[in-house]
Ligand SMILES: [Zn+2]
């Protein structure tokens with residue numbers, strides 16, 4: 001059985017799980033191992049069952065559990081060369097790993113994984129489109145914009161996890177210091193609701209059936225604003241999709257293929 005779910009989403013930690021045949025793939029490890037174990041247990045899995053750990057980039061909300069996780073499992077670390085260079089000093093020496101330049105396509109067991117560069121303030125940051133065509137999940141968070149290359153890499157994925165980080169008005173009028181606001185709004189920061197909603201409508205025109213709204217800011221967004229933005233964009237484009245929110249702490253309902 002092939003299925004996917006997010007395990008945590010937001011600046012306090014990100015992780016997701018994709019199970020396909022013999023491959024048990026964790027995408028990002030930004031919560032502690034106890035938390036990840038308790039979520040995986042609900043799926044009948046443990047960290048010892050993981051075959052691969054894919055990392056999008058080196059920010060702590062995506063890698064904080066990695067040093068301990070690699071000690072407790074034989075999972076192969078999968079990340080870009082630049083991400084590895086940024087995190088290697090904290091990891092056990094010489095972990096089993098697959099390194100790549102974003103843009104390359106990998107084969108993990110029999111599971112194809114397309115990698116693509118995201119625009120973010122971490123070297124080698126990337127996203128992933130995991131799985132065979134009708135079981136493909138694209139994971140696209142922590143990017144300041146969606147380039148033509150990103151769209152090309154994720155289009156046609158049946159499920160897409162897409163960042164709906166902030167409402168622009170809430171961010172502009174909110175409590176963050178001005179330089180941080182500029183960083184988030186830049187094209188190396190995070191996606192706004194309005195931008196992500198337009199991308200989501202484009203994806204649904206290309207066959208995406210399930211959208212999972214992810215990495216919502218606790219300070220600069222509200223779930224109903226993200227949901228309103230996406231439903232307005234889908235309606236305008238005259239397309240439909242099942243829309244889910246990735247909870248900050250806890251898993252989303254698994255998507256079964
Ligand atoms: Zn993040």
Ligand SMILES: [Zn+2]
Nearest residue numbers: 057059120142
């Ligand atoms: Zn980040």
